[in-house]
Amino acid sequence: MAYNIVSLNELTAQFEKLPGIGKKTAQRLAFYVITAPEEYAKRFAAALTDARSKIGFCKTCQALTDGELCPVCADGQRDKSIICVVSDPKDVLAFERTREYKGVYHVLHGVISPLDGIGPEKLKIKELLARLSDGVVKEVIMATDPTVEGEATASYISRFIKPMGIKITRLAYGVPVGGDLEYADEVTLQRALDGRNEI
Amino acid sequence: MAYNIVSLNELTAQFEKLPGIGKKTAQRLAFYVITAPEEYAKRFAAALTDARSKIGFCKTCQALTDGELCPVCADGQRDKSIICVVSDPKDVLAFERTREYKGVYHVLHGVISPLDGIGPEKLKIKELLARLSDGVVKEVIMATDPTVEGEATASYISRFIKPMGIKITRLAYGVPVGGDLEYADEVTLQRALDGRNEI
Numbered sequence: 001m002a003y004n005i006v007s008l009n010e011l012t013a014q015f016e017k018l019p020g021i022g023k024k025t026a027q028r029l030a031f032y033v034i035t036a037p038e039e040y041a042k043r044f045a046a047a048l049t050d051a052r053s054k055i056g057f058c059k060t061c062q063a064l065t066d067g068e069l070c071p072v073c074a075d076g077q078r079d080k081s082i083i084c085v086v087s088d089p090k091d092v093l094a095f096e097r098t099r100e101y102k103g104v105y106h107v108l109h110g111v112i113s114p115l116d117g118i119g120p121e122k123l124k125i126k127e128l129l130a131r132l133s134d135g136v137v138k139e140v141i142m143a144t145d146p147t148v149e150g151e152a153t154a155s156y157i158s159r160f161i162k163p164m165g166i167k168i169t170r171l172a173y174g175v176p177v178g179g180d181l182e183y184a185d186e187v188t189l190q191r192a193l194d195g196r197n198e199i
Numbered sequence: 200m201a202y203n204i205v206s207l208n209e210l211t212a213q214f215e216k217l218p219g220i221g222k223k224t225a226q227r228l229a230f231y232v233i234t235a236p237e238e239y240a241k242r243f244a245a246a247l248t249d250a251r252s253k254i255g256f257c258k259t260c261q262a263l264t265d266g267e268l269c270p271v272c273a274d275g276q277r278d279k280s281i282i283c284v285v286s287d288p289k290d291v292l293a294f295e296r297t298r299e300y301k302g303v304y305h306v307l308h309g310v311i312s313p314l315d316g317i318g319p320e321k322l323k324i325k326e327l328l329a330r331l332s333d334g335v336v337k338e339v340i341m342a343t344d345p346t347v348e349g350e351a352t353a354s355y356i357s358r359f360i361k362p363m364g365i366k367i368t369r370l371a372y373g374v375p376v377g378g379d380l381e382y383a384d385e386v387t388l389q390r391a392l393d394g395r396n397e398i
Contacts (some may be wrong), residue, residue: 041251
């Protein structure tokens with residue numbers, strides 16, 4: 001009696017595995033695909049396997065790339081003496097959107113989180129320290145997320161870098177631009193007060 | 200300077216074409232795929248092409264199926280004398296979830312909507328009328344959406360069916376079960392009053 005179309009169920013199941021996609025949405029997307037032009041399903045399928053097989057990590061900074069080096073590391077114009085350390089490949093794109101940062105990156109691929117079983121050895125910390133040994137790097141900006149885990153990871157890594165005599169900085173805390181003070185939490189407001197600048 | 204990974208952009212673009220998926224979400228989904236196990240991307244891609252190529256319309260009722268007949272039309276237990284006419288293949292699944300309806304379906308694949316350039320000739324009306332000619336069908340339930348277009352489509356089709364001496368019914372209007380009367384619109388409330396039943 002159940003209305004069972006195997007290939008439709010399978011497609012729905014695959015959509016449902018995506019983050020933030022529930023059963024209803026997965027079904028709606030699956031229906032869209034099977035009623036869209038056949039060309040779309042083909043291009044989508046090709047894009048999936050293509051992206052998954054071609055994209056790897058930059059051998060220098062561990063960011064995503066489809067070549068050997070990521071576009072930033074491959075760019076001769078970037079300042080190799082400043083490394084911005086982020087936890088996630090997506091963070092690189094966020095900084096690149098500012099169009100202001102001219103240094104390079106290092107992606108840790110996670111933060112230290114004992115509760116999730118993620119210890120320092122699972123992050124790309126060894127790779128970061130290796131990059132610092134040649135004397136080119138003058139500053140390391142710790143740009144992990146402003147969370148407990150992000151903070152802990154930043155301070156863990158700085159303990160190794162400080163003895164090398166390299167400047168370590170952390171992103172400024174404060175109220176977000178365009179935000180509403182009314183909705184800012186106490187800790188953020190306190191940090192914004194602590195870090196106040198003369199105008 | 201732009202952080203450009205061709206295959207990642209292509210995958211993001213394909214996700215963005217899905218209904219209700221914006222740029223940010225598309226990027227998040229694409230990132231998920233390229234960091235998920237390779238097996239996932241492969242199965243997803245296979246499911247896409249598979250579903251798109253295998254699924255077609257039931258030759259009797261025009262519902263979705265991966266065979267010649269849909270599971271409902273192929274089921275000998277279903278009552279072929281009642282046809283429930285819906286506008287969208289998804290509506291069939293909605294009725295099947297009730298587990299109460301024992302008749303069969305007919306999918307119009309749209310509603311008459313002159314503003315969108317959809318005339319009656321674009322719907323599967325011809326196919327419906329052909330099914331009614333053999334004298335088996337005793338009742339046609341018009342279950343198009345309770346919208347202006349759905350109503351117009353239902354009344355357009357009934358004009359052809361009435362002369363055949365077949366009973367035509369329309370879904371009952373009223374307040375939805377579990378709904379809050381406070382938020383029911385005037386028209387729905389009026390219809391619910393009009394259709395009140397003795398208890």
